[in-house]
Amino acid sequence: MTTSTPKRPPTRPWQFSLGDPRVAGLFWQILVVAIAVAIVAFLWSNALHNLSVRRISTGFAFLGREAGMPIADSWIDYTPKNNYLRAFIVGVVNTLRVAVIGIVLATVIGTLVGIARLSSNWLLARFAAVYVEVLRDLPLLLQLLFWYVLMQGLPAARQAWKPVEGVYLSNRGLILPSVPLHEANLWTILAVVAGLIVFYLVRRRLIAQQMLDGKARPAWPYALGLVVALPALVSWLLGASWSITLPELRGFNFVGGLTLAPEYFALLIALVTYTSAFIAEIVRSGIQAVPRGQSDAAKALGLKRSFVLQHIVLPQALRVIIPPMTSQYLNLTKNSSLAVAVGYQDIVSIANTTLNQTGQAIESIALIMMVFLTISLGISLFMNWYNARIALVER
């Protein structure tokens, strides 16, 4: 028996004409890259010329200069005497404040509305459908201006609308009771977070052990210990006080409590309701994508309703839901830039003011883009990691 090594495919000699796909490929690539480089070079030389004519210096040195711009709503210490860098940081924090809280609320409301659309209760399903249709078909900016106008039309602080003790809604915004955060409280919150992380690891090990011998090991004692007892102990040892401060009306304004400024509140409502309509549709289609046979079979096995939903329908629906959900989270984050329309000072608004004050157009817009690209990248990385974790493993 003769063993012949497989013959290598013949390599064709290069033909130097556009008929050869390799030559054609090279030609087109060089052409396209050359055009792109030429355009960029043209724009860049124009920019350099224009900047020198207008005497605008380039570079990020301006970040160290005094900003002199007032920022009404800020979670970190800031005065107009601080420099531009600090103003930018305030802007990033404000953007994140809208984006993170908005994503959480929109997910909750969207999921509820999506499930409501599938309800057997006709009226509830219709309500959800109208909610989705109306919010999806109106521009977000229009909705944002609408909410802002409504906020401004609210009664003044003295006649504030008071649905519950300690909660006031007026044209100063929404004022909520708050818990002042001392050092001890922060440590307690840190303990909760640490407890959650450790609990997550423990639970993973318990499940792995169950996979080996099939014995179910309850996780709740660990949860009780790590997430409840440990923080309670920390809180008690450090003597944290959890007194709630109720806001009070003194003179023309409120003292104490947590104030959500009208601008922030309007932006949050608009983003949350708008995005929740899209999320509702995603959740609905995700649940509908799970074949009925799955839940029927589970019911036939005599499994409990909650178990069926939690362990059979939702895990399969999530696979369909997560990828489009990621883009909704990205959209919400990017849409938070509309803050500039109602005067809430997010990163875009602050960069825009900086641009007008200093003329550093290229740097300011580059900063906006960098911030958003970083946030977007972070969200997609996290969601892709989560998606890979829940994805169907086909063997």
Place this chain on the structure above:
Amino acid sequence: MSSVAHLPQDPLPIGPRPAPRVLGGQSTAWLRANLFPSIPSGIVTLLLLFVLGKACISLWQWGIANAVWIVPGNDSSACRALRGVGACWAVIPEKYRFILFGTYPFDEQWRPALVVVIFIALFVVSSRRSFWRKELFLLWAAALIAIGCLMWGGFLGLTFVTQDRWGGLPVTLILATFGLAFGFPLGILVALGRRSKLPAIRSLCVLYVELIRGVPLISLLFMASVMFPLFMPDGVNIDKLLRAQIAFILYAGAYLAEVVRGGLQAVPRGQYEAADALGLSYWEKNALIVLPQAIRHVIPPLVNTFIAFFKDTSLVLIIGIFDLLTTAKTAIVDPAWQAFSVEVYVFVGVIYFVFCFAMSRYSRGLEAQRTSG
């Protein structure tokens, strides 16, 4: 034959069980099945009915019963007397010309009105399947040219109107339509480039799509309005509306490219290979075999992208271009009517809603057709 007698007789066929008797008539049955199937569901229904009833009554009282429809002259005192109790729809007849057409010369406003009609006719024709032929491209070209002529004027006795006086609904429609008309071919090219085997072209396309999709649209608009002049040689001064239009084309191109790419991925490999085997060139292969199939796959998501894009044109408000939303916002700067922005926003909202809802219904119809056929 008597032996037959003791054979078991064919049993009498058992007829269908009579339908369960329903208390009350048909409508009661429907109510029971859909509104009160269980106690918790019934409670939800009652709660919703209560909320709905309250909302309807207060809306009726505010929007219709107590509303002011017409006021004499420019006098809003009757409205202000009713503030908070009734709506002031009188602001709409007072301001609708401004909201719809902005500062376009008053006597010439039949021209933008005609433009709006042409746009709507164009959309209706394009949505009919029987018109999806090559001639449609010619129709589009003709219509877009006609629109340009009507808006600018300057010939045949039409007075010339500069771009900074355009406003309102025509501007919204122009931004959206031209953005899509140019962004769509751009998107197709980029989608093809992104799937190309040539690394340099592919990475350029990826860079373009990811950069544009990664940042908010308004940062692109800021770029167009603030940075663009910096990048132009001396003496070249491009109008603000055109700059925004370019930003919109680039933006639409990136988003449409991703939709088209999804369609390209759905075309089976055999189609490409068969085209190659026939000796078709790259462009012939894509134009005749691949793209028609790819685009057919993604028509519903394309329409959804169109809807999103139509709504997003309202963002030009931030850089001060007079689209429909900007004219609405400007209309209520007038001190006499300042307090009645809600009514104006409702009016503009209805216009946006009609366009978007029509598109979304259309997209749903297409989807139903596809799944059934």
